[in-house]
Amino acid sequence: MRVRFWGVRGSLAKPGPTTLRYGGNTPCIQVVMDDGTLNIFDCGTGVHGLGQELMASGKKNMKGNILITHTHWDHIQGFPFFVPLFIPGNEWDIYGPGGMGNQLNTTLSGQMSYSYFPIHLEALGATVRFSNLGEGTFPLGGAKASLRYTNHPSLTLASRLDSGGASLVYIPDHEPHSLHPLDAPPGTIPIHHEDRSHVNFLSGADLLVHDAMYTLEEYPSKLGWGHSPFQKVVDYAIAGEVKRPAFFHHDPMRDDDAMDKLVEEARRYAEGADHVPEIFAA
Numbered sequence: 001m002r003v004r005f006w007g008v009r010g011s012l013a014k015p016g017p018t019t020l021r022y023g024g025n026t027p028c029i030q031v032v033m034d035d036g037t038l039n040i041f042d043c044g045t046g047v048h049g050l051g052q053e054l055m056a057s058g059k060k061n062m063k064g065n066i067l068i069t070h071t072h073w074d075h076i077q078g079f080p081f082f083v084p085l086f087i088p089g090n091e092w093d094i095y096g097p098g099g100m101g102n103q104l105n106t107t108l109s110g111q112m113s114y115s116y117f118p119i120h121l122e123a124l125g126a127t128v129r130f131s132n133l134g135e136g137t138f139p140l141g142g143a144k145a146s147l148r149y150t151n152h153p154s155l156t157l158a159s160r161l162d163s164g165g166a167s168l169v170y171i172p173d174h175e176p177h178s179l180h181p182l183d184a185p186p187g188t189i190p191i192h193h194e195d196r197s198h199v200n201f202l203s204g205a206d207l208l209v210h211d212a213m214y215t216l217e218e219y220p221s222k223l224g225w226g227h228s229p230f231q232k233v234v235d236y237a238i239a240g241e242v243k244r245p246a247f248f249h250h251d252p253m254r255d256d257d258a259m260d261k262l263v264e265e266a267r268r269y270a271e272g273a274d275h276v277p278e279i280f281a282a
């Protein structure tokens with residue numbers, strides 16, 4: 001499978017000179033499977049560029065799967081601007097967590113009511129099917145997809161795709177259940193059972209795209225906001241023997257130079273561990 005990042009910024013799109021290298025668009029990643037199946041994770045502002053590229057390819061009768069991890073603005077704001085949704089003949093299967101009352105299509109059409117947007121969801125020209133998902137495993141576009149709820153102030157699904165011996169784990173928004181054990185060597189297995197299950201879920205991934213919005217120093221003032229300090233992501237990647245952890249959901253306040261420093265600090269932190277993952281920032 002081939003993965004391309006179209007949006008990596010968390011919470012708020014932040015275009016401009018301070019984010020030129022890492023990018024300012026909110027979450028969207030494109031995953032093309034070996035058989036050509038197109039899977040899209042999240043529809044932040046980054047999905048606009050993906051839509052433009054798909055349109056420019058001139059391909060007719062496009063098909064794909066769109067998995068929305070949760071419906072916070074930064075993950076759905078690009079949805080009405082994804083042009084391939086408006087083209088008759090195209091077919092899109094849209095998946096998202098639906099358990100907590102508001103079903104996915106209701107939330108997305110709410111974003112497209114006239115107070116917010118000039119065109120209604122019903123006006124989409126493509127054939128669009130909505131499915132609500134929960135935890136579990138199901139076949140998705142040529143892969144085995146596994147889903148697990150994250151710790152975030154909205155029902156949010158982490159995804160794992162396994163196909164042809166490769167694995168991708170996508171966890172854009174997640175806060176550790178606990179930081180314990182404290183002052184332990186990097187990669188120490190967490191104590192909280194949910195954190196242990198989290199490590200099991202991501203273990204062995206070739207590419208782990210994980211929320212790394214904060215530093216441990218910043219984290220105490222952001223408790224309960226639903227995001228991770230990057231050191232915990234490194235711990236999980238070491239403990240789970242992940243090949244390549246990609247920091248994701250970058251803080252809009254973190255400019256390119258600060259991102260470089262954060263990655264350097266993360267690599268130093270991982271030095272000397274039994275398993276040293278290839279850390280980078282998406």
Ligand SMILES: [Zn+2]
Binds near residue numbers: 011072075172173
């Ligand atoms: Zn987010």
Ligand SMILES: [Zn+2]
Binds near residue numbers: 070152226
């Ligand atoms: Zn969120």
